[in-house]
Every structure is written in structure tokens, then in C-alpha cells.
Amino acid sequence: MKVLTMTLFERLGLLLVLAFLLTRIPGFRSLLDRELDVKTTGMHALIFGLFGIAGAQAGVVMEGETFFSSFWVFQVEEHQMLVGTSLVAIVIAGLLGGPVVGWGAGCIVSLYMFQLGGMGALANSLVHPLTGFLAGWTARFFSQERVIAPTKALFIGIFPPILQGALLLVFSSQPEKMIPFVDRIGLPLVLSNSVAIAIFTAMIRVALHEQEQEAASATRRALTIAEEALPYLKKESPMEMAADIAELLFKELQVAAVSVTDRMEVLAHRGLGDDHHHRGDPLTSPLLQRAIQKGEVTIASMREEIRCPHPCCPLEAAIIVPIVQSGEISGLIQLYFRKSQQLRAVEVALAHGLGKLISNQLNAVSAEKLRLLIRDAELRNLQAQINPHFLFNTLHLISTLIRVNPDLARKITVHLGNYMRYNLRLASASLVPLEQEWEHLDAYLEILRIRFADRLNLVCHMEDGVGQAMLPPSTIQPLVENSIQHGLKDATSGGKVEIETRKGKEGIRIIVRDNGCGFAADILEQVGKTPVPSEKGSGIGLYNVNQRLIGLLGAESQLQVCNRRSGGSEISFRIPDREAAEEGVG
Structure with missing residues (x-):
């Protein structure tokens, strides 16, 4: 039992690495915000289902009192059973996504476990969708929490392995052989599953905290920039106002370059490429014209979309932010980056916020x-x-x-x-x-x-x-x-x-x-x-x-x-x- 417990904990390392990668998926936030529709429900059920299959494969094959592991198990004999941590993914799916996501992920793992066969195949097939549904139903008692606390998750994680053991005994044709088997795997599964679920929820809380801190930092930067920009927005000369705004954004955002334009031409450029990006350059890029026409933040992720005629231009990506004044697009702010990989979600969100704040301030100045x-x-x-x-x-x-x-x-x-x-x-x-x-x-x-x-x-x-x-x-x-x-x-x-x-x-x-x-x-x-x-x-x-x-x-x-x-x-x-x-x- 001790060796089996240690082995399962060792295999949790791979599972937790996958869990860490999962928390970095941008769409994963919709689970935390409970923003689920039919498409996202199906997508997350599939993701957690695959995660559950990986958890099963990270386990061992039990045969009597011994066990062995393989890189990938394709078939389990009738006297063997695949013992892993597949229930971890199903419980997390239910806790975060609710009964439907938990049940869907459980069905995917259930089909996979059933086709593997082996001892207790029916019980292993039933326990996954049932666990996902029950975990999702249990999460409703913690709906006031965005992510359940690790201590509560540790407690909840105790019950799925117990339910699995009960189903193995109920559906077994040879109870006298199944009872000692369940005794051997029961405690290792309870410990490994509950600890893994607690660690997974702790990872999610850390990722969420990082996201909130980043969003708060972006909000503070946007408000600071908007406050400092107000005196410049009151200037009568469009050229002076554009030059000061470009200088302020370049200093505060630490991007490769900043351009400020009206509807026809560049009014100011600050940063890389200032040897060929000049004041008075016409706005010839179709992407810029589309941003003016639609009034939406537009992203240029390739050099070809920027349409800079200079062959050695160091600017590869850009966020184009329209400025609305008195209900009409009065100009654009272009935030340039050296590489498209620098276009993170926080930069896009910050650009959206800056555009709205500066537009509101311009309208306030005009109204005053x-x-x-x-x-x-x-x-x-x-x-x-x-x-x-x-x-x-x-x-x-x-x-x-x-x-x-x-x-x-x-x-x-x-x-x-x-x-x-x-x-x-x-x-x-x-x-x-x-x-x-x-x-x-x-x-x-x-x-x-x-x-x-x-x-x-x-x-x-x-x-x-x-x-x-x-x-x-x-x-x-x-x-x-x-x-x-x-x-x-x-x-x-x-x-x-x-x-x-x-x-x-x-x-x-x-x-x-x-x-x-x-x-x-x-x-x-x-x-x-x-x-x-x-x-x-x-x-x-x-x-x-x-x-x-x-x-x-x-x-x-x-x-x-x-x-x-x-x-x-x-x-x-x-x-x-x-x-x-x-x-x-x-």
C-alpha cells in the first residue's frame, strides 16, 4: 500500500504540470466567471475529459497484489485494473463548470475506460459521470466563492474514491476477490486524489490572483495616464496635443513606438522607426482605414498589416485605438511592438481602456x-x-x-x-x-x-x-x-x-x-x-x-x-x- 501510494504521488507530478498549463489557457477564465454557453460548455467538457484520460494513463495497472506501469495502456486484461487519478479532472470540472461540464467530462472518460476493459470496467465507467454531476451539484453550495478553497476541495476529494470503491463492490461478480483489492487501492486513491484536487484548486487561485493583479496594475496605469493626459488634451493646437500625448504614452507604456494621428495623417510619432515614420505621413494602410470606419480597436499582428514601406522597419505588430470625440472618430493612437508575441491580452485590454478614457476626457473638455x-x-x-x-x-x-x-x-x-x-x-x-x-x-x-x-x-x-x-x-x-x-x-x-x-x-x-x-x-x-x-x-x-x-x-x-x-x-x-x-x- 505504501509503495502504491508513493507511486501515485510521483505520477501526480505530470498531472499537475498539465494542470498548470491548463490554467494558462485564455479561455479557461470563462469557467471562473461562470460565462458558459453551449459552445464553451462542450469545449471545457472535452478539455477536462482529455485531462481525465491523461490522469488515468498516469496511473498503474494492478494485477493481484502487484502493479506495473506503461507509457500508454491500450488494453487491460480481465484480471487487471487501471488505477489512476482520472477522477481528479472530473471533480475539478464539476466544481468549476457545474453539473453539465462535470457530467460531460465524466462521460468522455467513462467511454475511454469502458473500451479499455479490465476488472471493474462497468463500475469505472459509471463512477466518472456520476462524480462529475455530484461535484457540480456540490459546487452550488459554494457559488459565492469564485474558486473553492483548497481545504474544502481536499475534503470533497475524499469522497469520489470511496464512491468508486463502493461501485466496484456492487458491480463485482466475485466479491470475495474484489474486497481485498479495494482495501489495497482505497487509501492510496483517497490520499492522491484529494491532495491533487487541493493542489489544483490552489493553482487556479494563484493564476486568478495573478490575473487580477495584472488587471489592477493595467487599470492603475490607464487611470494615471488619463489623468496626466488631461492638461495636454486642453491644448488648442492639435500638433502640440498629439506630440505631448505620444510622448506620455511612450514613456508610460514602454512600447516600441507610439503614433497619434487624425483621420488623414500622422500628427506625432515617438519611438523606434522615427527615422521614417514622420509627421504628415498619410494613413494609407487598409487596417487604419478600417479602424476609422468601424471605430473599433484593431490589432495588426504581422508586418504586412502595418504596411510600412521602409524595408528595415523594426515595428512588427501594433494595436490601433480609435479616439471618439462628439460621437465621431477624430483620430487614432497606434501602439507599436517589436514582436507580435508582445501582444498580450493585458496590453489589448489596456489599449481598450485608454481609448475610452481619452475619448471621454476629450468629450468632457469639449463640453466644458x-x-x-x-x-x-x-x-x-x-x-x-x-x-x-x-x-x-x-x-x-x-x-x-x-x-x-x-x-x-x-x-x-x-x-x-x-x-x-x-x-x-x-x-x-x-x-x-x-x-x-x-x-x-x-x-x-x-x-x-x-x-x-x-x-x-x-x-x-x-x-x-x-x-x-x-x-x-x-x-x-x-x-x-x-x-x-x-x-x-x-x-x-x-x-x-x-x-x-x-x-x-x-x-x-x-x-x-x-x-x-x-x-x-x-x-x-x-x-x-x-x-x-x-x-x-x-x-x-x-x-x-x-x-x-x-x-x-x-x-x-x-x-x-x-x-x-x-x-x-x-x-x-x-x-x-x-x-x-x-x-x-x-
Whole structure:
């Protein structure tokens, strides 16, 4: 028994070498991921069936109390039995592939064992498909594990040899001879099969861990490259962007060469072959054109597919990655290799990931540029809607004063000219210093003082040291205009508007208050948030100001509107202290 046990363990070496090679088959992963269809089920049943036949042939031929081995057994005599580790492959097939794969592999080994003949041929034929089915059924209890643990596999591996011994006794025509035979082979088979199954599952777990580590490493590389590529993708010049991307990929991926192209020509090439792969070379290869048309990652595994005209080009293989921008193929990234053997699955997967990441980043950059252009156009449009409101009122005042007080009309015209000069200068910028906005406001207020000299008092106060704070142009003037047009519309005397700046910890607060009638209670909550129509206008003035403040300074700068207890209203907004905010973040 001891000699038989040692012999079977020695023969396990060959079986485990085959098992190691099996774990390196790319399609073997579908078993681990439970991604089985009819084709892959049949293929894996065949593979494990052949593996089981190899396990049987790695055993010995028992004859009475002796045994002998042969390179290959073609026929077993009636008084002989082939004793091996064929059940190992069947158990693994069931544990990984389920009942169908296990049963299929067992049937293949069963047919082979039956045609070999020998003592217990029927029992050996039945035990293999039955073991495969039972192992697959048992695996369902461990479905939460991708690969069963070796300790559990060691325990499960004890039962198939016991089942084999039981069937040998049940179907034997001479039980008195079979009982001592089963005693001799029982323990060696239990030990060798259970240990082999445990080692096999450990090999699979190691192979799976290596695969996961490689995939994780590829993912980290792809994310690192995508992050470093973002500043280059924002460049306006396609040539500069392509050169920087090619340099980055060549350094990080350590491939033979990298080319970046648009749809027509090479924009940049870095690495081997740069003596004849030049910027401006046309894309003549049918493989490149197919990648552009289909938008799929394409692999060139032969020099002929690359179609390089140079006779001594060192580049033999390539992965061609299309770059999608705004739903269309905008260019290609070509990763070159010296030998086709370097085209591993991890490189192809990495190329797929890089293509998607770079395409997504290009789309994000384009969307951001478009968003900024749209926002700038909207804000300028809002600004254009505000300025004519004051202009029409002033022109109407001048036309009225020309007959009754030409000197005063001339004075207002001068102030209006000053106001408009400031307005034209400020209209070209999205943000201006508060001191310039204050000068703009002064020109406006001078006109109002002349117009409402008898019934309106305008008071302004700006603290020292706040003049360089940035805000949208023409922001304060519409607030003052709103106080006069709506808050003080019925005031015949004693009207007052105050404009004040206050510097605090969170920034500069600008306040416009009046002693008029205030806002109606039913519209107070909507002021600045939605256009509120009124008798004297569309009610869009405050809404436009609020939109510009939020768009350019952030939500914390939106208008704050309230009615004063003493009468009138107060509208304020805040200019955030950007330097303090940045110091707080740092």
C-alpha cells in the first residue's frame, strides 16, 4: 500500500504540470466567471475529459497484489485494473463548470475506460459521470466563492474514491476477490486524489490572483495616464496635443513606438522607426482605414498589416485605438511592438481602456469649452438687456428738459456721455473692479440727482480697501433703478436710496436700501429668482442681475431681498473673498 501510494504521488507530478498549463489557457477564465454557453460548455467538457484520460494513463495497472506501469495502456486484461487519478479532472470540472461540464467530462472518460476493459470496467465507467454531476451539484453550495478553497476541495476529494470503491463492490461478480483489492487501492486513491484536487484548486487561485493583479496594475496605469493626459488634451493646437500625448504614452507604456494621428495623417510619432515614420505621413494602410470606419480597436499582428514601406522597419505588430470625440472618430493612437508575441491580452485590454478614457476626457473638455462659451454669450446677452433700460429713460428726460431748461439738459447729456463711455469699456469684460463699477454708478447717480432733486436723496458710502474686489459690470445700477422705479414710485418727497459697502470675514457685502413701499408679500419670495412682471416693465432686471451674480461669482453671491421694518426694501449681495477661501482650503 505504501509503495502504491508513493507511486501515485510521483505520477501526480505530470498531472499537475498539465494542470498548470491548463490554467494558462485564455479561455479557461470563462469557467471562473461562470460565462458558459453551449459552445464553451462542450469545449471545457472535452478539455477536462482529455485531462481525465491523461490522469488515468498516469496511473498503474494492478494485477493481484502487484502493479506495473506503461507509457500508454491500450488494453487491460480481465484480471487487471487501471488505477489512476482520472477522477481528479472530473471533480475539478464539476466544481468549476457545474453539473453539465462535470457530467460531460465524466462521460468522455467513462467511454475511454469502458473500451479499455479490465476488472471493474462497468463500475469505472459509471463512477466518472456520476462524480462529475455530484461535484457540480456540490459546487452550488459554494457559488459565492469564485474558486473553492483548497481545504474544502481536499475534503470533497475524499469522497469520489470511496464512491468508486463502493461501485466496484456492487458491480463485482466475485466479491470475495474484489474486497481485498479495494482495501489495497482505497487509501492510496483517497490520499492522491484529494491532495491533487487541493493542489489544483490552489493553482487556479494563484493564476486568478495573478490575473487580477495584472488587471489592477493595467487599470492603475490607464487611470494615471488619463489623468496626466488631461492638461495636454486642453491644448488648442492639435500638433502640440498629439506630440505631448505620444510622448506620455511612450514613456508610460514602454512600447516600441507610439503614433497619434487624425483621420488623414500622422500628427506625432515617438519611438523606434522615427527615422521614417514622420509627421504628415498619410494613413494609407487598409487596417487604419478600417479602424476609422468601424471605430473599433484593431490589432495588426504581422508586418504586412502595418504596411510600412521602409524595408528595415523594426515595428512588427501594433494595436490601433480609435479616439471618439462628439460621437465621431477624430483620430487614432497606434501602439507599436517589436514582436507580435508582445501582444498580450493585458496590453489589448489596456489599449481598450485608454481609448475610452481619452475619448471621454476629450468629450468632457469639449463640453466644458462649449459650456463656457454659452455661459459667456448668455451673460453678455443679459447685460445687453439691462443697459437700454436706463438709456431710454435718460433720453426721455433730456428730450423733456431741452425746451424748459437747456443748460440742465446739456449737463445731463455730459453725464450720460460719461456713463456710456464707462459702459462701453466695461461691456468687454465679464468681471470688473469695484472701483470702476463705482465710477460707473456715480455717473448714473448724477443724472438721477438732477432728475429727482426735489424728492429724492441719494447716499453712497464705499469703505476703503475694497476697490479691487471683482464683480460683474452694471450690477449695482439696476438695483438702484429698481428702488426708484418701484419702491419710490409714489413718493413725492422725502425719498431716500442708500448704497453701502461693508467688508466682512466672508467678503464684501453691497447693500441698496430705500424707504419706499417695499415688495408685495405675494412676490417677495420670487424677486430675483424668476422674472416678476410689473406695471412699469417686464420684471426681468433683478432676475438678470441675479443670474449674472450666480453665474460669475457663485450661488453664495445671489441677491438677498427683504422688506425693512421701518418701511421700504433692502437688496444686497456678497462678493466672496477669494483669497481667504483659497487660504482656508490650503
